[in-house]
Amino acid sequence: MRFETRAIHAGQEPDPVTGAVTVPVYQTSTFQQDGIGKPRGYEYARTGNPTRTALETALASLEGGRYGLAFASGLAATAAVVNLLQKGDHVVAGSDIYGGTYRLFEQVFAKWGLEVSYADVDDPAAFAAAVRPATRLIWVETPTNPLLKIVDVRRLAAVARRSGALLAVDNTFASPYFQRPLELGADLAVHSTTKYLAGHSDLIGGAVVCGRKGVYERLKFHQNAEGAVPGPWDCWLVLRGVKTLPVRMREHEANALAVARALRGHRRVSRVYYPGLADHPGHRLARRQMGGFGGMVSLDLRGGRKAVERFFSRLRIFCLAESLGGVESLVCYPSVMTHGSLPEAERLRRGIGDSLVRLSVGLESREDLLEDLRQALG
Numbered sequence: 320m321r322f323e324t325r326a327i328h329a330g331q332e333p334d335p336v337t338g339a340v341t342v343p344v345y346q347t348s349t350f351q352q353d354g355i356g357k358p359r360g361y362e363y364a365r366t367g368n369p370t371r372t373a374l375e376t377a378l379a380s381l382e383g384g385r386y387g388l389a390f391a392s393g394l395a396a397t398a399a400v401v402n403l404l405q406k407g408d409h410v411v412a413g414s415d416i417y418g419g420t421y422r423l424f425e426q427v428f429a430k431w432g433l434e435v436s437y438a439d440v441d442d443p444a445a446f447a448a449a450v451r452p453a454t455r456l457i458w459v460e461t462p463t464n465p466l467l468k469i470v471d472v473r474r475l476a477a478v479a480r481r482s483g484a485l486l487a488v489d490n491t492f493a494s495p496y497f498q499r500p501l502e503l504g505a506d507l508a509v510h511s512t513t514k515y516l517a518g519h520s521d522l523i524g525g526a527v528v529c530g531r532k533g534v535y536e537r538l539k540f541h542q543n544a545e546g547a548v549p550g551p552w553d554c555w556l557v558l559r560g561v562k563t564l565p566v567r568m569r570e571h572e573a574n575a576l577a578v579a580r581a582l583r584g585h586r587r588v589s590r591v592y593y594p595g596l597a598d599h600p601g602h603r604l605a606r607r608q609m610g611g612f613g614g615m616v617s618l619d620l621r622g623g624r625k626a627v628e629r630f631f632s633r634l635r636i637f638c639l640a641e642s643l644g645g646v647e648s649l650v651c652y653p654s655v656m657t658h659g660s661l662p663e664a665e666r667l668r669r670g671i672g673d674s675l676v677r678l679s680v681g682l683e684s685r686e687d688l689l690e691d692l693r694q695a696l697g
């Protein structure tokens with residue numbers, strides 16, 4: 320079955336007991352057992368819940384993996400992946416990653432003896448050069464946040480294989496509709512389902528999808544042992560979102576492309592970052608490894624923070640808020656918001672300056688979005 324069909328049906332067969340066409344919300348903490356040591360498939364809802372199973376099955380199918388695991392947040396999913404490692408293991412991470420992932424590496428796992436090196440995502444040879452004998456994990460995002468750089472997943476998969484490391488790709492920005500890292504050779508696809516998968520800015524969630532049973536079993540152990548699991552309502556909402564993922568992503572992309580083109584010609588804008596523009600440095604690679612370019616657009620405004628503040632105060636449709644991937648258009652200021660947890664020098668070194676603005680282009684009327692941006696730029 321094709322992607323659109325699996326988005327609606329994978330893991331979501333009608334309920335065997337009642338025939339309910341939509342997967343029920345199993346709002347229960349525990350399940351009756353037929354005798355000592357004789358559960359009917361579920362025991363305790365931290366370990367497993369049928370609504371969660373439906374979501375995990377659906378996400379595994381969409382990512383082209385065999386196993387899916389849902390978590391209480393994207394960062395909980397990330398933590399479960401890092402927990403595959405042992406004390407003294409080394410990680411090579413892309414230089415342009417979500418600020419919270421950086422914080423997790425540096426302020427949570429570092430104290431347990433985890434070492435992380437950051438490889439410049441602009442330099443294709445940097446990852447292989449950063450690998451050490453103790454390297455067990457390569458971690459990247461593509462497109463990256465917030466500069467929308469494209470990282471070559473096939474190439475990194477070869478580096479990971481040679482080094483005996485796992486390759487994890489944070490696929491939040493593209494969504495499985497536009498990019499499937501496992502098909503490109505990655506071992507793990509990680510998501511903040513908070514974003515495009517749920518798609519309506521109404522929950523926090525995360526997921527990991529993988530293809531190997533051994534890796535799955537270790538992740539499953541951590542999911543249960545740490546307990547950062549999503550409740551059944553949140554699983555249900557992600558499932559509801561996933562059904563329309565293909566139509567939403569196509570429309571996000573069409574709107575984003577129109578926004579990127581309009582901004583590029585504007586005198587108040589010094590630079591536009593969107594992989595769908597032919598002059599974006601990652602455009603050709605994006606064409607090879609992605610099915611589309613997504614709904615995120617970043618830009619540098621002329622005039623620094625003052626100009627950004629004026630722009631934000633005039634916007635009427637784009638809402639100033641963290642997060643992305645919902646039906647409504649959002650605008651954010653990475654240097655203070657999503658990347659505020661990075662030390663200033665580190666942030667500037669990564670090109671996240673005071674004039675950078677990130678847009679999550681929503682599904683409102685394209686004309687309204689363009690008018691809003693034009694009037695706010697003034």
Ligand SMILES: *Cc1c(COP(=O)(O)O)cnc(C)c1O
Binds near residue numbers: 392460491
């Ligand atoms: C939001 C986000 C995360 C973190 O996910 P939460 O659901 O907020 O914990 C991780 N990676 C990327 C790319 C994100 O955008």
